[in-house]
Structure formats: structure tokens, C-alpha cells
Amino acid sequence: MRSAGLLMFRRAAGALELLLAHPGGPFWARKDDGAWTLPKGELQDGEDALAAACREFEEETGCAPTGPFLDLGEVRLKSGKRVQAWAFEGDFDPAHLRCNLFEVEWPPRSGRLRQFPEIDRAGWFDPQAARRKLLAAQQPFVDRLEQLLP
Known part of the structure; x- marks a missing residue:
């Protein structure tokens, strides 16, 4: 299984900041450090x-990304899923977050389907804080971005 995502960055007052997304839904509701991700999603066949x-960045944030894009390579999650990522410079107000919904049975075994946003919030973080917030397998994207930037 493969996913692809984008890591938006900006330079605020000369300091690097990264836009991260917190997954929506009941499983992630009380998780913070080690739970955030970059906006990403599964590749469709041949895509x-x-x-x-x-596509995924725009669906999950409501913001259309513009290049140039910096290749950050690929990481492998504990699940075996591979995530390929790129970075781009931009700005986004997390208060304007608009994303898709997904449906899940909640509470479990209740027979009731509920909708949740794919991302329930987004935020800007300096690289050190971003490493703490990100899923462990995605932390190398921060290192790679810092190596690519002057």
C-alpha cells in the first residue's frame, strides 16, 4: 500500500515552520504527541x-498547493505502508481548514455509522516541535527538508 503527501513550510520571522495535520475520528481524539501527520492519502492505481x-493536500485542507516541490523521498510505516512526500513553501491559516469526511461505525459494534473529518485540526510547528508531534515514521521528512533548505 502506498500513500503520498505534502509538507507545507514557511519562514516566519526567519524561522522555519511546518504545517501538520491531526487525524480526525474517535481513535485519534485524545492523542497528540506522536499522532500528527502531513496531509496525505492513498495512491489510486496508476496515479x-x-x-x-x-489532490490529497487540497482535499484534506481546502488549500490548493503550488510548487515548486522538493522531493523528500519515502518512509515505511510500522504497518508496512510506504509514504512518499514532497515539501513546498506556502502559507495557510489553519482556521480555514476544510476537509473530507469519512464514515465509521461508532461506538464499535453499535450498528450506528457516524461521520468524522479526515483531519480535525492543523497547526504550524517549528522543526523540533514537529518531530515531537509527528508519527515516528514521518519524522525523517523534517530532517530531509532541513537538509534541502539553505
Whole structure:
């Protein structure tokens, strides 16, 4: 299984900040450190990975990404899923977050389906805080971005 995502960055008062997303839904509701992610999603059969990353970013934030894009490579999650990522410079107000909904049976075994946002919030973090917030397998994306930037 493969996913692709984008890591938006900005330079605020000369300091690097990264936009991260907190997954929505009941499983992630009380998780913070080690639970955030970059906006990403699964590749469809035959889909270009960068095109998928751009599509997913817009679906999950409501913001259309614009390049140039910096290749951050790929990581493998504990589940075995591979995530390929790119970074781009931009700005986004997390208060304007608009994303897709997903449906899940909640509470479990209740027979009731409920909808939740794919992302329930987004925020800007300096690289050190971003490493703490991100899922462990995605932390290398921060290191790679810092190496690519002057």
C-alpha cells in the first residue's frame, strides 16, 4: 500500500515552520504527541504520486498547493505502508481548514455509522516541535527538508 503527501513550510520571522495535520475520528481524539501527520492519502492505481499528494493536500485542507516541490523521498510505516512526500513553501491559516469526511461505525459494534473529518485540526510547528508531534515514521521528512533548505 502506498500513500503520498505534502509538507507545507514557511519562514516566519526567519524561522522555519511546518504545517501538520491531526487525524480526525474517535481513535485519534485524545492523542497528540506522536499522532500528527502531513496531509496525505492513498495512491489510486496508476496515479502519479505527486499528483496524488497534491489532490490529497487540497482535499484534506481546502488549500490548493503550488510548487515548486522538493522531493523528500519515502518512509515505511510500522504497518508496512510506504509514504512518499514532497515539501513546498506556502502559507495557510489553519482556521480555514476544510476537509473530507469519512464514515465509521461508532461506538464499535453499535450498528450506528457516524461521520468524522479526515483531519480535525492543523497547526504550524517549528522543526523540533514537529518531530515531537509527528508519527515516528514521518519524522525523517523534517530532517530531509532541513537538509534541502539553505
